[in-house]
Amino acid sequence: MNEALSSARQLGLVSCHDCHLLSRMPKVTGHPVVSCPRCGGVLHQRKPNSIMRTWALVLTGMIFYVPANVLPMTITSAIGSTQADTIMSGVIYFMHHGSWEIALVIFTASIFVPFLKFVILIYLLLSVQFKSIKRPKDRTLLYRITEAVGRWSMVDIYVVTILIALVKLGFLANIEAGPAAIYFAAMVAITMIAAESFDPRLIWDALEEQHE
Amino acid sequence: MEMCAQPPLDGAKKTMHQIACHECDLVHSIPPMPTRAAACCVRCGAVLFRNKPDSIDRTLAWTIAGLVLYCVAVTFPFLAMKSGSIVQKTSLLSGVRNLYQQDETILAILVLLTCILIPLIQMLGLLYVFIPMKLNFRVKYAVPAFRLFQHVKPWSMMEIYMLGILIAMVKLGKMATIVPGLAVIAFGLLIFVLNFAITAVDTHMVWERLGSES
Ligand SMILES: [Zn+2]
Numbered sequence: 001m002n003e004a005l006s007s008a009r010q011l012g013l014v015s016c017h018d019c020h021l022l023s024r025m026p027k028v029t030g031h032p033v034v035s036c037p038r039c040g041g042v043l044h045q046r047k048p049n050s051i052m053r054t055w056a057l058v059l060t061g062m063i064f065y066v067p068a069n070v071l072p073m074t075i076t077s078a079i080g081s082t083q084a085d086t087i088m089s090g091v092i093y094f095m096h097h098g099s100w101e102i103a104l105v106i107f108t109a110s111i112f113v114p115f116l117k118f119v120i121l122i123y124l125l126l127s128v129q130f131k132s133i134k135r136p137k138d139r140t141l142l143y144r145i146t147e148a149v150g151r152w153s154m155v156d157i158y159v160v161t162i163l164i165a166l167v168k169l170g171f172l173a174n175i176e177a178g179p180a181a182i183y184f185a186a187m188v189a190i191t192m193i194a195a196e197s198f199d200p201r202l203i204w205d206a207l208e209e210q211h212e
Numbered sequence: 213m214e215m216c217a218q219p220p221l222d223g224a225k226k227t228m229h230q231i232a233c234h235e236c237d238l239v240h241s242i243p244p245m246p247t248r249a250a251a252c253c254v255r256c257g258a259v260l261f262r263n264k265p266d267s268i269d270r271t272l273a274w275t276i277a278g279l280v281l282y283c284v285a286v287t288f289p290f291l292a293m294k295s296g297s298i299v300q301k302t303s304l305l306s307g308v309r310n311l312y313q314q315d316e317t318i319l320a321i322l323v324l325l326t327c328i329l330i331p332l333i334q335m336l337g338l339l340y341v342f343i344p345m346k347l348n349f350r351v352k353y354a355v356p357a358f359r360l361f362q363h364v365k366p367w368s369m370m371e372i373y374m375l376g377i378l379i380a381m382v383k384l385g386k387m388a389t390i391v392p393g394l395a396v397i398a399f400g401l402l403i404f405v406l407n408f409a410i411t412a413v414d415t416h417m418v419w420e421r422l423g424s425e426s
Contacts, residue, residue: 008232008239015232018359019419022230022239038423039355094383102382105375140235140256154326154369158376159383161323164314165307166293166300166384177316185322192366204236204255 007201007208014043047199051125057194058121064187065114072178074160084178087111087156110156110184113149117191120146124198131206139203147195153188157181231260267414268346274409275338281405282332284398291377291396295388303395304328326369331406334368337361338409345421355422365410371403 008015014025016036023037025045034043047053072084085093087110094103120142127139160177167175228241233253242251245263253260264270286304293300302310304327311320341358344351381390 006239007237009237011239013232013239015234015237017234018362019423020231020234020416021419021423022232038419039359041359097386099382102379105379136236137256140258144235144258151366151369152372152375155372155376155379157319157322158327158369158373159379161307161311161316161319162291162302162376162380163383164316164319165302165310166291166380166390176314177319181316182318185318196366200235200256201237204238 007204009045009201009205010208014045016041016043017047046201046205047197050197050199050202051129054121054125054194054198057190057197058118058125061114061187061190061194062118064183064190065118068180068184068187069111071180071183073156073180073184074163075176075178076173077176078173086180087184090156106156106159109152113153114187114191117146117150117195121191121194121198124203128202128206131209133207133210136203136207140200143195143198143200143203150188150192150195153191154185157185157188233258233260261416262414264412264414264417267412267417268342270412271338271409272342272346274405274412275335275342278335278402278405278409279339281398281402282335285395285402286328288395288398289393290399291381291393292391293384293388294391301393303393304399323373326367327373330364330368331370331402333364334361334406334410338413341418341422345418358418358422362415368406370399370406374400374403 008022012025012027013022014034015022016039018041019036019039021036021038023043025043026034035041036043069087071086073087073090074085076083076085087106091103091107091111094100094106124139124143124146127134160175160181163175164177167173228243230239230241232239233256235258236253236256238253238255240251240253240260242261245251245261247263247265250262251260252258288303289301290303290307291301293302308320308324308328311317311323337357337360340351341354341361344354377392377396381392384390
């Protein structure tokens with residue numbers, strides 16, 4: 001194979017995850033810790049245990065997704081009555097009050113994006129595990145999108161915290177965060193770490209193994 | 213879409229430096245690039261390297277502007293809510309304290325970290341690395357400081373908080389008047405200014421400088 005079109009791993013090189021310096025991977029057996037000669041960061045040719053870690057985090061995130069959507073996100077109490085709202089009932093509230101744009105933003109960020117992230121990450125994991133060689137460029141793009149949009153799911157949590165800060169006893173109404181808030185925040189954080197722990201270079205490794 | 217010059221693959225001369233794509237691991241030799249040009253991976257299209265002019269000065273200027281805005285955003289009133297004769301004011305920090313007092317400790321920590329502390333860590337980290345580079349002296353722990361700056365980036369969520377403010381204003385707008393305070397404007401500007409500061413950072417240059425010092 002042409003040396004110019006080789007991956008660092010094929011050439012016995014390793015790229016530092018932090019400072020991107022290319023250095024030669026020492027040929028040692030076992031699992032010693034090799035550090036980058038420039039920045040001292042720990043070197044790995046691929047993120048360690050990437051597939052298993054990502055699976056574990058995706059599954060945990062999916063478990064948290066259930067209470068995050070089923071339990072109430074906010075509990076509003078006005079004189080004598082309390083009302084519990086889930087994420088979906090919040091979306092429906094905005095739809096009925098004419099703010100369909102806001103309904104769409106909350107639905108997309110809180111319900112659709114996390115769901116899409118689970119689907120994409122599971123698809124990427126399976127495609128890597130089955131050594132798929134189909135459309136690696138598109139799969140890398142899918143990964144990039146997943147990594148970039150996940151944070152935006154946090155928006156509903158911020159809405160809840162701002163409502164709590166502004167609506168207090170003085171208004172004869174009180175808003176509290178419901179039990180779903182913690183599950184939801186944890187779910188967003190866990191899926192962010194899941195996307196981060198997936199190594200997109202694994203997508204391309206299957207192609208190189210085909211050529212060898 | 214931005215312009216992406218594809219780096220030539222053949223021949224590694226002295227003036228070139230080798231870099232592996234962080235998304236597909238393909239090794240490229242990158243020649244000296246024209247100002248503001250980006251080199252993209254020939255296989256997956258990821259940006260490998262970008263030539264950023266005046267990185268040190270621009271990063272420092274935007275970061276200092278950001279710190280000024282940050283002080284305003286943290287100390288001044290954020291939002292005020294008027295309903296009849298009752299006025300309820302909140303600032304970024306008092307909002308966090310409210311959450312804490314209502315036993316929403318985890319949410320309080322979440323807002324404190326993602327919208328207040330991590331943006332500050334980013335700016336202080338940049339100053340800690342870039343001021344010594346500008347004035348040509350060395351500091352200890354510049355490497356871990358810059359590494360920290362790189363790693364906290366996805367957890368800085370000011371722009372998402374801003375979207376949350378807009379949604380909360382619409383939600384409460386039905387029952388009360390919401391008056392945005394000076395801090396919201398500073399906060400909104402800070403999102404852009406911090407983003408400019410981070411974009412001005414020439415990561416490659418920083419690591420070369422930090423690497424040659426040790
Ligand atoms: Zn690539």
